Amino acid sequence: MADTNFCHSLFSCIQASPTPFHAADFLSRQLQETGFVLLEENRPWHLEGGGRYLVIRSGSVIAFTIGETFDSDQGFRIIGAHTDSPCLQIKPHPMDGRQPYFQFGVEKYGGAILSTWLDRELSLAGRVTGLTANGEIVTCLVDFQKPLLTIPSLAIHLDREANDGRAINAQTDLCPVLSQTIADADDWNMELVEQIRKQYHEHPIRSILGRDLFCYDCSPPRFLGIHDDFISAPRLDNLLSCFVGMTAIRRCRSIANCMFIFTNHEEIGSMSSAGALSNFASATLSRIVDDSERRAICLSRSFFLSLDNAHATHPNFQAKSDSDHEIILNKGPVIKHNSSRRYCSHGQSSALFRLLCSEVGVETQDFVMRSDLACGSTIGPLTTASLGIDGIDVGAATWAMHSIREVTGSRDPELLCHVAEHFFDRETFPVISKC
Ligand code: CO
Numbered sequence: 001m002a003d004t005n006f007c008h009s010l011f012s013c014i015q016a017s018p019t020p021f022h023a024a025d026f027l028s029r030q031l032q033e034t035g036f037v038l039l040e041e042n043r044p045w046h047l048e049g050g051g052r053y054l055v056i057r058s059g060s061v062i063a064f065t066i067g068e069t070f071d072s073d074q075g076f077r078i079i080g081a082h083t084d085s086p087c088l089q090i091k092p093h094p095m096d097g098r099q100p101y102f103q104f105g106v107e108k109y110g111g112a113i114l115s116t117w118l119d120r121e122l123s124l125a126g127r128v129t130g131l132t133a134n135g136e137i138v139t140c141l142v143d144f145q146k147p148l149l150t151i152p153s154l155a156i157h158l159d160r161e162a163n164d165g166r167a168i169n170a171q172t173d174l175c176p177v178l179s180q181t182i183a184d185a186d187d188w189n190m191e192l193v194e195q196i197r198k199q200y201h202e203h204p205i206r207s208i209l210g211r212d213l214f215c216y217d218c219s220p221p222r223f224l225g226i227h228d229d230f231i232s233a234p235r236l237d238n239l240l241s242c243f244v245g246m247t248a249i250r251r252c253r254s255i256a257n258c259m260f261i262f263t264n265h266e267e268i269g270s271m272s273s274a275g276a277l278s279n280f281a282s283a284t285l286s287r288i289v290d291d292s293e294r295r296a297i298c299l300s301r302s303f304f305l306s307l308d309n310a311h312a313t314h315p316n317f318q319a320k321s322d323s324d325h326e327i328i329l330n331k332g333p334v335i336k337h338n339s340s341r342r343y344c345s346h347g348q349s350s351a352l353f354r355l356l357c358s359e360v361g362v363e364t365q366d367f368v369m370r371s372d373l374a375c376g377s378t379i380g381p382l383t384t385a386s387l388g389i390d391g392i393d394v395g396a397a398t399w400a401m402h403s404i405r406e407v408t409g410s411r412d413p414e415l416l417c418h419v420a421e422h423f424f425d426r427e428t429f430p431v432i433s434k435c
Contacts, residue, residue, distance in 0.1 A: 002223075002410035006247075007231060010413050011221040013243040014233050018125035018143055018216040020059030020083035020264040023239060025141060027061050027083075027246050027262065028054055034250045036063055045287055050254065055284055058274035059083055059264030062284050063246075065254040072289040075301030077424055078259045078389075079248065080379050081241035081308060082266030082276070085234070086110030086402045088117060088174060090124070090213040094185050095175060102182040103175045104149075109214065110267025114168040116404040117215070121147035122176060126213035128196060130205035138204050140196050147218055149176035176215060217404045228410055230329065236406040238266070240396055240413055241307035248420035258424045266308075266379055276382040285387070303352070304391030305423055306344060306380030307416065309408070310334035310367050312397035322370050327397050330409030332363035333416050336378075336393040343393035344380035352430055353392050353419075360422045362415050365397065 017023035032038060036052040039045050047053065049070045054063040060083065067074065088106040095103045108114070125143035132138055151174055156162045168174065182188055189208050197203045221233030245260040252258050265275035274280055289295040312329050313321040321327070327334055335350050336343040350366075357364050369375040380393035396412040 002228060003414045004223075004228075006414045006417070007223070007410055009247075010231075010240065010243045011233065013246075014221050014235055014239050017083075017235065017239055017242075018123065018218075019127070019212075019214050021127045021141055021212075022125060022143060023083040023242060024056050024059050024061045024262075024264075027063075027242060028056055030246060031063055031250065041283075047288060052254070057278075057280050058272075060274040060278075060280055061262045062259065062280065063249055064257070064259040064284075064288065065249065065252060066257050066288070067254065070257070072257070072294050072298040073301065074257055075298050075303070075429070076257045076259045076285075077429060078261060078302060078304045078391075079245040079420060079423070080261045080263070080276075080304055080306040080383050080391075081245050082238045082270075082379055083242060083262050083264050084110070084267050085237060085239070086112035086267050088112070088176070088215040090126075090211075090215065092211070094188055098175075100180060101177045102179040102184075102188065103177050106170065106174055106176065106215065108170050111402050113400070113403045114170065114174060116400075117174065118151050118153045120150070120217050120404055121219055122149040122151070122215045123218035124148055124213055125216055126211060128192060128205065128208055128213075129210040130193075130208040132204050133206050137209070140200060140204060142192065142196055142199065142213075144195060145218065149178055149215060151176045219405075223410060224407065225410075231408050231410050231413075232405050233408075234404055234406070236396075236398060236408055237309040237401050238307070240309060240408065241416070244396075244413060244417045244420050245307060247417055248424050251421055252424035255427065256424065256429065261383065263379060270379065270382055276379040277386070281383060281387060299387055299389050301429075302387070302389045303349075303429060304344070304380065304384050304387070304389050305353070305420070306378060306383065306391055306393045307420070308378040308380075308393065308395045309398040309401060309406070310336055310365075310395040311401060312399050312408075314399060320370070320373070322368055325366050325368050327365050327367050329397050329399070329407075330411045330415075331365055331397065332412075333357065333394050333419060334365045334367045334397050336380075336395065337366060337368045338375045338377075340375070341381055342375045342377040344384045345392040345394075348432055349390055349392035352432070353394060355430055356422055356426065357419050359426070360418045362419050 217234040270276040
C-alpha cells in the first residue's frame with residue numbers, strides 16, 4: 001500500500017508549482033520552515049558548521065547542509081533534478097483581430113505531447129514585472145489557480161482524419177481561448193494587474209513591463225486504479241524528483257555535507273543563466289569552499305545522484321522497449337544506462353546505488369533504450385561533466401512522459417525517497433577500492 005500522506009504532500013507540491021518560479025518559491029518556503037537560511041547571491045555569505053542554507057536563481061534552487069565541524073574533504077552528497085516541465089508559453093502580444101473571442105498565441109516550451117493539451121482545463125501562471133506607484137520596478141509571481149483557458153479540438157465531423165495521425169500546428173491549432181468579454185490587450189493587462197492585487201492584497205504593480213506566462217493543467221493530481229495503484233498528475237517529470245530531494249534534505253541528520261541542485265530549463269536544453277549548463281552549481285560550491293585546492297579535493301569526493309523520471313514499459317506498446325529490460329511501475333527506482341553517456345550512470349556508480357538501495361530494502365530496475373531508437377537525456381551528464389564528479393541517473397518509472405498528465409506508481413515516490421534519505425544519512429559514503 002502506498003503512503004497516502006506522502007503522496008498527498010507530493011500532490012500539494014505539484015499544485016503549488018505550476019511554473020519553475022513557483023516551484024523554487026515553494027521549495028524555498030518549505031526549507032525555510034525547517035531552519036534553512038536563504039542566502040542572497042549579491043551579498044556576502046557567512047556559513048557556519050552545522051548550518052542549512054539555500055540559494056535561488058531564476059527558477060533554480062540549490063540547498064545544502066554542512067557538517068557540524070565543516071570538513072570539505074568529505075565531499076558533498078548531491079541530489080539533482082529539474083524544476084521545469086514541457087508546456088505552452090504565452091507569446092508577448094495577444095492575438096489581434098480574433099473577435100468574438102480573446103486568444104493568445106503560444107510557443108512550445110520543451111517537448112510536450114501537443115494533442116494532450118486539447119480540451120483541458122488550463123490556467124495561467126508565471127512571473128510579471130512592472131512599475132509600482134512610486135516608480136520602483138518589481139517582479140511578482142502570478143497564478144490564476146482556476147480554469148481559465150481552453151484549446152478546443154476540432155469536431156470529428158469537421159476532421160474525418162482526426163484519428164489517423166493528424167499533425168498539430170503550434171502556430172495555428174493551439175491558440176487558447178481566454179474570454180468572450182475581454183476586448184483587447186489593455187483589458188487583459190488590467191485583469192493581470194487585478195490578479196496580482198488579489199494575490200498580494202495590495203497593488204504593487206501599476207503598469208506591466210514584462211511577463212513570462214505559461215499555460216498549465218489545473219486539474220489536481222489524483223490516485224488512479226481500483227486500489228489506488230497509480231498516480232495521475234501534471235508535471236510529475238520532474239516535480240516528483242524535486243519533492244523527493246527536498247523531503248530527503250529536510251529530514252537528513254546533517255552528518256555529512258549534503259546538497260540538492262534543482263535547475264530550470266532542462267526541457268529546453270539547460271543553456272541559460274540558471275540551467276544545468278550555467279555556473280550556478282560551480283559558483284555556489286566555490287563560495288562554500290573558497291580555497292581551490294580544498295575545493296578540488298571536495299569535488300573529487302563528491303557524488304551526484306541525478307533524479308529524473310524514467311520510461312516504464314508501456315503495456316500497449318511493449319515492442320518500443322527492450323524486452324530484457326522491462327520497467328514496471330511500483331517496482332522501485334530505475335537506473336538509466338546509455339553507452340553514449342546520454343545518462344551519466346556506469347557500472348561502478350550503478351553498483352554504489354544498488355548497494356544503497358539494498359541497505360534499505362528497495363529493489364532497482366535497469367532501463368536501456370532499444371538499440372534502434374534514439375535515447376533522451378537529462379541533467380546528469382551536464383552536471384557531472386561541468387563539476388567533474390561521478391554520478392548516476394535514476395528516476396521513478398513513468399508512463400506518458402511529457403503528456404499533460406503523466407502516470408507513475410503510487411509507491412514509486414516513497415521508494416525513491418527511502419533511498420534518497422539513506423544517500424544523505426549513511427554514516428560514510430561507500431568508497432570503491434581496486435582489486
Ligand atoms: Co525530466
